[in-house]
Amino acid sequence: MTEIYLQKTDDMTPIVFQALKNADDGTVLKFPLDEYHFRPDQAFEKYYYISNNRHSLKRVAFPIIGKKNITIDGGGSRFIFHGEIVPFIIEQSENATLENFSIDWQRPFYSQGVITAADNNGVEVEIDRKQYPYHFESGGTLLFDGEGWSHGFHEGIFEMDPRTGGPAYLSGDNLGNHNPRTLCPQEIGPNRIRFNNRFPHRPTIGNILLLRHYPRLCPGIHIKQSRNVIINNVTLHHCGGMGLIAQFSENITVDRCSVCPPPGTDRLFSVTVDACHFVNCKGLIRIKDSYFSSQMDDPANVHGINTRIKETLDDFTVITERVHPEQHGVEVAFPGDIMGIAHHDDQLTYDRLTVKATKELNPQLFKIVFKKPLPKSRRPGDILDNLSWTADVHISGCTSANNRARGYLLSSPGKIILENNDISAAGAGVKISGDANYWFESGAVQDVIIRNNQFGDCCYGPAPWGRTAIDIDPEIATPWKNTECYHRNIRIENNTFRTFDPGILYARSVDGLVFAGNTIQSSNSYQPTGRMNAHITLDACRNADIQAPGLSVEINKEAHSRYHQRQQPSLNCE
Structure with a gap:
């Protein structure tokens, strides 16, 4: 081992x-x-397609490419970045370790201000x-200024509660106005802006308005086609994209890390999207003893990618398309990989095919040759999912709170354990x-354990972020028409739910669901939203064992009677 200071x-x-x-x-x-x-002027450059982020020519401060057993030890230092630069890319490397430093930007990619007035018109x-810094152009366009960049609104505005x-x-x-392009900003005085819009939601005077004016161009740490990567004692205060985004990599550990605003500031945002995101990774994803706060999306998301068959060239060959623009250019498969094929409407794998050869046609289209003929039952619009690149997931000892959107998004057919965490989310x-349908994120689960977690207030944000504390909702329009369920074997045991809203669990298209030994407590943090009629709602599920004394359970009777013509669910409601 060689040490370089x-x-x-x-x-x-x-x-x-x-x-x-x-x-x-x-x-x-x-x-x-x-x-x-760290500044971008003399940085390494390469064009990168990073899943769920914007593809572009990236300038990289730490390009760890084709290396083995490399460690970056910050010694507790603060790394401050300037302008449009990606701090770390680990590519085609093994046994890389990042440890003991924090990441922040001199001028963050978002801005914020204090709400001073609100009425029906703005x-x-x-x-x-x-x-x-910001300025108005002659035509009235509002642009926010950074080091080497100026941007108008990308995601729009977002209200935070400083209390x-x-x-x-x-x-x-x-x-509540979902289109940021309709925002009508007007300069009304020094450091003062008015948005002349009739918003569905009137914000509270004194709250903080986040100004989201940067696309997902500069994630903090990107891991690509690498294995055995450890992120240890690293704090991400900010980046212009996801904190950690890994794709087609194996065995990643996040240990004693934090995503949070910098101490000693009034900032109410950390990274601009997810804290951690894993796409078509395999081996073990291990997240432990970490803290996730104030990021503008989920603390962790694990999934694969459904690519859509665009054209069948012969009995063995297809051209498949990566549908969402932020998945363009991302790897699809390698020779020897096993792909599952499913119909678009039910997403149920009906055959498995081994890849013989592949060819990248362009960032959107990908050619795959299989070893055996395509199934005769295929239909236009069928989807392919790479089953060789799926991970086991173990998340423990973590705290997540105060972020936009949801908590943990877990969609992997590997073994998933979520235990001993403190979880609160606006969704x-x-x-x-x-x-x-939209993100094309795959991952029918097969073995999930959610146990010994403390759930705080959830679902205090808008309805699309979630209807219950645990929300199992594959996007299948008519699951009761299918011959089997999409998800399987989910156990929710010995958790404590302390929340203001009665909605605890919604489950759709699950075979083998256990809810047992959980404690439900009420909080008075907010008024109930009234989204759910019952504490627990089951929709087109099989073999559900619900042990929930005193809780209301609602079953979609029509869905169950139609779906379970041969086998009624085992429903035990004490």
Whole structure:
């Protein structure tokens, strides 16, 4: 093992680039405790297609490419980034470790201000223009200014409650107006802007309005086609994309990490999207003893990608398309991989095919040759899911709160354990889905254990973020018509739910559901939303064992009677 101590300069980017370029396998790059600045001007450049983020030419501060046994040890230092730059990319590497540092930006990619007035015709906000620079162009267009960039609204505006540190009750994206392009900003004085819109939700004066004006271009850490990666004692205060985004990689550990605003500031946002995101990874995804707060999407999302068959060339060959633009260019399959094929409407795998050869036609289209003929039962619009790249997931000892949207999104056919966590979210605390409609995120679960967790207030945001604390909702229009369920074997045991709303569990198309030993407590944090008629709702489920004394259980009778013509569910409601 070779240790290299890096000396501080005004711009560490070229120093790190040269050190990594010359580093032998087994090298440890060490930073003495200090504050280090990284700028994009002399950074490594490469065009990257990063799943669920924007593809573009990236400038990278730490390009760890084709390396083995490399460690970056920050020694407790603060890494401050400037402009449009990706801090870390780990590509085609093994046994890489990042540890003991924090990541932040000199000028963050979002801004915020204090709501000073709100009425039926608009909202006024006061912004510290020195901290969050902006200007109006001659035509009235509002642009926010950073180091080397200027952007108008991308995701729009978002209300946060400084008393809780989280999203404001029932506010949602753009105060209920889902199209940020309709925002009508007007400069009404020094550091003051009015939005002349009739918003469905009127915000509270004194709350904070986040100004989301940057696309997903600069994630914090990207892992691509790598294995055995450890992220240890790393804090992400900010980045212009997902905190950690991994795709087609194996065995990733996140240990004692944090995603949160920097201490000593009034910022109410951390990273601009998910804290952690894993796409078509395999092996074990291990997240432990970590803290996720104030990011503008979920603490962790694990899933695969459904690609849609666009054209059949012969009995063995298809052209498949990556439908969502933020999945363009992402890997689909490698020779030897096993692909599941399913109809678009039910997403149930009806055959498995081994890949013989592949060819990238362009960022959207991908050619696959299989070893055996395609099934005769295929239909136009069928989807393919790479079953060789699926992970086991173990998340424990973590706290997640005060973020936009939901808690943990878990869609993997591997073994999933979620235990001993504190979970609160503006939407569902846990969401298990699967869709072939918009994001095309695959992952019918086969073995899930949710146990010994503490669920705080959930679902205090808008309805699309979740209807219950645990929301199992594959996007299948008529699951009772299917011959089998989409999800299987989900056990929810010995958890405590302390929440203001009665909705605890919604389950759709699950075979083998257990709800037992859980404790339900009431909080007075918010008014109940009234979204659910019962504590527990089952829709087109089989073999459900619900042990819930004193809780109301609603079953979609029509769905169950039609779906279970041969086998009635085992429903035990004490």
